[in-house]
Amino acid sequence: MGLYSTATISADAVKLCVFDLRRGQREGDEVEKILFFYPSEVPLTEQLSVIGLSEGLITFTRIFSPDVACEVIEAERHSHVFYEVEPDIWMVMVVEKNRELDGIWRIEALRGMLKEVHSLFVMFNGSIRAMLDKESSGALVRSHLFSFITDYLFACQKRYPLDFCCWDLLAGKKLQLPSFRDSLQERGTVQMLTVGRDAAIEIQSLVRVLESCAGSAGCHSLVLFHDLLVSTSLCPDDTVNLYTYAVMRMSPRALSTSVSSWSYLRKGNSSAHLTTGSVLPTSSSSSERVQGSRDTSPSGDNRYLIARPLQQDKWSKGKDGFLVTNRWGSDMHASLPTVWLQQTKERMYLCAHQHKNVTIILLIPVTFINNADREIPVLKQQLLENASLKILKVEEKLSKGWGGENAYHVSGYRYLLVDGDRSVSRASPAAKAATLSKESLIAMCKLREEIDLEKSRTKGDDGNHGKDLELCIRAKNNAWVVARVLRGKELYVVLEKANETLLYASDAIEKFSNRYCNGAFS
Amino acid sequence: MASDSTSSSSDSAYDSAADHNPNSDTPINNHDSAIDDHLTSLTLTPLDEDLAPEKEREIEETDQTPMPEIGVTEVEEEAADVLASEVVVEEERESNSVSATGDVGLAWREEEVEAPASPGSSGYAGERGSSNASSASGIEEIGEDQVAERDGGLVNGVADSQPAWIPGKRHVNEDDTSILWRRRKKHFFILSHSGKPIYSRYGDEHKLAGFSATLQAIISFVENGGDRVKLVRAGKHQVVFLVKGPIYLVCISCTEEPYESLRGQLELLYGQMILILTKSVNRCFEKNAKFDMTPLLGGTDAVFSSLIHSFSWNPATFLHAYTCLPLAYPTRQAAGAILQDVADSGVLFAILMCKHKVVSLVGAEKASLHPDDMLLLSNFVMSSESFRTSESFSPICLPKYNSMAFLYAYVQYLDVNTYLMLLTTRSDAFYHLKECRASIEAVFLKSNVLSEVQRSMLDGGMHIEDLPVDPSSRSGSASSHLGQHSPERFRDTYTSLGGPCGLWHFIYRSIYLDQYVSSEFSAPINTPQQQKRLYRAYQKIYASMHDKGFGPNKTQFRRDDNYVLLCWVTQDFELYAAFDPLADKAMAIKTCNRVCQWVKDVENEIFLLGASPFSW
Structure with missing residues (x-):
């Protein structure tokens, strides 16, 4: 059995469920609704x-708000976060509010987790509904959700743009949830590497070579340097999904942590520690025998070969620089992982190559390949022949211009910059953000919650961006916490050692905007 | 009743949609089984798809200016149509209440006049019993009467710039199956822990029994899981829950007010109920869980509806402070002196108020009056017609003072807006208080207090246009009388609307005094809609500044499409100021400093100072 199978259970701390309101509508059949429940015990x-309760409140709130049903229940001891992942399919997370400060979070940050796990699930497996349509008993989707979400809970790494700490959500007995300490981060966005003109040209030509390797078919590519995105030919949503996955499981950091112990990476930056309920074996053979929710699927059912892309040690680097994966488990081409693109609804082979800190992800349409086992290796070979030099060059250029872990640190500022349209964010290095006092981080957390609410209010109003907003608060501890929302871009800044006047703080933001945001907030 | 609808055209749009789909066919909930805690009890029949036309404007009462009577009749009739079962009865009643206004109202009042006018005739004792049509329309009529009387008053100050607002229950013929009811912007419910409806802002409580049971089921379902539900959020809607022993209070709102504000409003609603009944009503529930409280509150719809209305214009509801009528210092001193004499003769509190503003206030030694209690008390008095017609002696409870016991309030209007309240613990003090009142009134006549009060109502308080250029140079000089506009007014030098540097409005709250002063509304905050929007913006910034547990923050600057808001919280005061959204930051800060100085310069006119025996 796995390392944690004997962990004590405090099932109350976090619950996560997926259910389908179209199922189990007859009395006594309610259990049919449940597609996933964590902890399964x-x-x-x-x-x-x-x-x-969730279903009752979804129905109740629709009386008054037919368009948007229940999003959150705040009770004294728990927050219930709702997310309708697909029509009538809901994901609900119930989190206990502990007395300690770490139990302060933004609801949107928690919902971000739900969005992320669902997007990743769809990327690898297609939609839940489609799977239910394929096999109406629900056993197929239950098996998939069970392995996928539990793997996610184990494996979801926190990603920082430059500070390479990544650790797993289920670290030891603790489940780590986003808390106020993560106020200066944004899940579901991509962190980009800023490159010079020279490097940009090199990268351009590399991308051209990459995508021509597979002929003229609609290939796509992503290039990463360390955990930062360098280039992408995908739309923002697909980019975020693949980027998230790459940072989680394929980047050099992810590969090295998966073989060694990853706990050492847990630097001072900690998140909410909650004792988790069930902790499942991760890599023992028994874990491959996936079981769905009790009573809702035959236990120990091994009928389905389930790809578990989020599993630890999924990928390793081969001698030729290509990343290889074992036992992908997909039905047709066991050794060749595939992903679904949201934008084109196309299924693509996922092919990854790594040279030092440069990771290249190449996506080749499944329809383009007749015999994958034969053609893909040929393609890889071509790629090596045509692009190796360019890859070397790019790596060299990027490494040279690389400012290191704190490249995007701006002294005196702790910031987060989000471009919602492009799903891109940039933030102070985590280690720097961690130097802020608790009070400042909580003030920022509250401020962001307020902005989240404002944003959600204006969301449905028209197609345009929501309100433009400027908010400067001098918190109890004298820190300035500032939010600027302008034309879909958001800037959050904490100034702890600022002068006491509002004008000083405003000037500081103005300077920052001019210097680092091309004046976007000026 | 007259002010209820948005516009007949938009209403009929809803109605025509509804007509095709008789709502009575849509059972919302099987409320027999709803009370048990099984999950199915929470499952409601969702809103019929056809019943929900594409996004339409939500309806909110208080924004609306009165409609011409004919239009209203039509709308009400159409609304009545929605309830197929009661079309005939309802329609008859509605047309009665509009066309036969005078008659119905008069009938009710005669009844009231016949009732004993002195000891024991409390304002809420009017029999309402059940929701039979005549009593309901009677209450509506009183509302209109009140407004008619009020209209004789002056138009100035925050409250007075509101359009004629009519207290009393709206849309009694709606219930949860009605599409109109579902679209109301802000619902308030009071129910008992067994799910029995006690009060609903809209619709007939008795028809909402099933809905009420659903609310109860949600609360107890969560409670059975060892937790307590506080808030449910869905899109723009928030459902806020407050449990007070056997009493459950719920607000369902899409007004974008912060949770803390809505919760505070539920607390006040509960306080208003306690003011009428005392907390000892809990004992009734101990004896009988299914106790029906509605008869106890019969006739008090107007009290609750006027309190709910104040949630959208009266800053006292979220600031937890009271405001004074601006008066020359000697005048207020004179009023205070005679009230003090009375207080020394065994009166617990002697309060002279003009509408919602305090003229003077005196308490017996060591007795302190919480601003929330004052708000609830004055709301109770102002919204109950019976207090206007004669001197009254009524048991009331001040929830923050002592929620378990009744006090006795002697209330007498001295002129159309000014009323005297003498509070005592003795139930037999009527004749004594009557004498007190007589002596007070005599002194007021002699010292012209009442005419000063009238004049102040006319002049209003602080006008932003009068903000002195350099207040410090003028401080100490006697020229800073509020009523007399200074010669060098900014209005002359600044062509823009509002005050200097784009200042539109401000509220200053003195922490030690538990009092606030709010500037008069002027251009461009002219219309009730704009005033309410500003009020809501203040409410939001207040909540944002006063986070429970981690607050308060010290300063906040907020710029959006509507305003620049500046908030400044110190140990002594809080300042909330609204500016033109394009206002310059540095100038706005300077202006705020000047406002603070100005308030300090005139504080003995706008605040009740010194005389206060308050101990907190």
Whole structure:
């Protein structure tokens, strides 16, 4: 059994469920609704009670708000975060508010987790609904969700743009959730590397070579340097998904952590530590025998070969620089992982090559390849022949211009810059953000919650960007926490050692905007 | 009743949609089974797809100016149509209430006049019993009467710039199956822990029994899981819950007010109920869980609806402070002196108020009056018609003072807006207080207090246009009388609207005094809609500054499409100021400093100072 199988259970801390409102509508069949429940040890009656309350409130809120049903329940001891991942398919996370400060979070940050796990699931498996349509008993989708979400809970790494700490959500017995300490980060966005003109030209030509390797078919590529994105030919949504996955499992950092112990990487930056309920074996053979929710799928069911892309040690680097994966488990081409693109609804072979800190992801349409086992190796060979030199060159250029871990640190400022349209963000290095006092981080967390609310209010109003907003607060501890929202871009700054006047703080933001945001907020 | 609808055209749009789909066919919930805690009890039949036309404007009462009577009749009739089962009865009643206004109202009042006018005739004792049509329309009529009387008053100050607002229940013929009801912007419910409806802002409580049971089921479902539900958010809607022993309060709102504000409003609503009944009503529930409280609150719809209305214009509801009528210092001193004499003769609190503003206030030694209690008390008095017609002696409870016991309030209007309240613990003090009142009134006559009050109502308080250029140079000089506009007014030098540097409005709250002063509204904050929007913006910034547990923050600058808001919280005061959204930051800060100085210069006119025996 795995390392944590004996962990004590405090099932109350976090619950996560997926249910389908179209199923189990007859009395007595309610259990049919449940597609996933974490922790799976929770008694069925309790699972049904969580889902019953959720369903009841979804129905209740639709009386008044037919367009947007229940998004969150705040109770004294728990937050229930709702997300309708697909029509009538809901994901609900119930989190206990502990007395300690770490139990302060933004609801949107928690919802971000739900969005992320679902997007990744769809990328690898297609939609939940499609899977339910394929096999209406639900056993197929339950098996997939079970392995995927538990792997996610184990493996979701925190990603910082430059500070390379990544650790798993289920570190030891603790489940790590986004907390106020992550106020200066944004899940679901990409962190970009800023490159000079020379390097940009090199990268351009590399991308051209890469995408021509597979002929003229609609190939796509992503290039990463360390954990930062260098180039992409995908739309923002698909880019975010692949980038998220790459940083989680394929980047040099991810590969090295997966072989060694990853706990050492848990630097001073910690998140909410919550004792988790069930902790599942990660890599023992028994874990491959995926079981769905109790009573809802035959236990120990091994009928389905399930790809587990989020599993630890999934990838390793081969001698030729290509990343190889074992036992992908997909039905047709066991050794060749595939992903679905959201934009084109196309299935693509996922092919990754790594040279030092440069990771190249190449996506080749499945329809383009007749015999994958034969053609893909040929393609790889071509790629090596045509692009090797360019890859070397790019790597060299990028390494030379590389400012290191703190490249994007701006002294005196702790910031987060989000471009919602492009799903791109940049932030102070985590280690720097961690130097802020608790009070400042909490003030920023509250401020962001306020902005989240403002944003959600204006979301449905028109196609345009929401309100433009400027908010400067001098918190109790005298730190200035500032938010600027302008034309879909957001800037959050904490100034701890600032002068006491509002004008001083405003000037500081103005300077920052001019210097680092091309004056976007000036 | 007259002010209820948005416009007949938009309403009929809803109605025509609704007509095709008789709502009565849409059972919202099986409320027999709803009370048990099984999950199915939470499952409601969702809103019929056809019943929800594409996005339409939500409806909110208080924004609306009165409609011409004919239009209203039409709308109300159409609304009544929605309830197929009661079309005939309802329609008859509605047309009655509009066309036969005078008659119905008069009938009710005669009844009230016949009732004993002195000891024991409390304003809420009017029999309402059930929601039969005549009593409901009677209450509506009173509302209109009140407005008619008020209209004789002056138009100035925050409250007075509101359009004629009519207290009393709206849309009694709606219930949760009605599309109109579902679209109301802000619902308030009070129910008992067994799910029995006690109060609903819109619709007939009795028809909302099923809905009420659903609310109860949600609360108890979460409670059974060892937790307590506070808030549910869905899109722009928030459902806020407050549990007070056997009493459950719920607000369902899409007004974008912060959770803390809505919760505070529920607290006040509960306080208003306690003011009428005391907390000892809990004992009734201990004896009988299914106790029906509605008869106890019969006739008090107007009290609750006027409180709810104040949630959209009265800053006292979120600032937890009261405001004074601006008066020359000697005048207020004179008023205070005679009230003090009375207080020394065994009166717990002697309060002279003009509308919602305090003229003077005196308490017996060691007795302190919480601003929230004052708000609830004055709301109770102002919204109950019976207090206007004769001197009254009524049991009331001040929830923050002592939520378990009744006090007795002697209330008498001295002129159309000014009323005297003498509070005592003795139930037999009526004749004593009557004498007190007589002596007070005599002194007021002699010292012209009442005419000063009238004049102040006319002049209003602080006008932003009068903000002195350099207040410090003028401080100490006696020229800073509020009523007399200074010669060098900014209005002359600045062509823009509002005050200097784009200042539009401000609220200053003195922490030690528990009092606030709010500047008069002037251009461009002219219309009730704009005033309400500004009020809501203040409410939001207040909540943002006063985060429970981590606040308060010290300064906040907020710029959006509507305003620049500046908030400044110190140990002594809080300043909330609204500027033109394009206002210059540095100038705005300077202006705020000047406002603070100005307030300090005139504080003995705008605040009740010194005389206060308050101990907190």
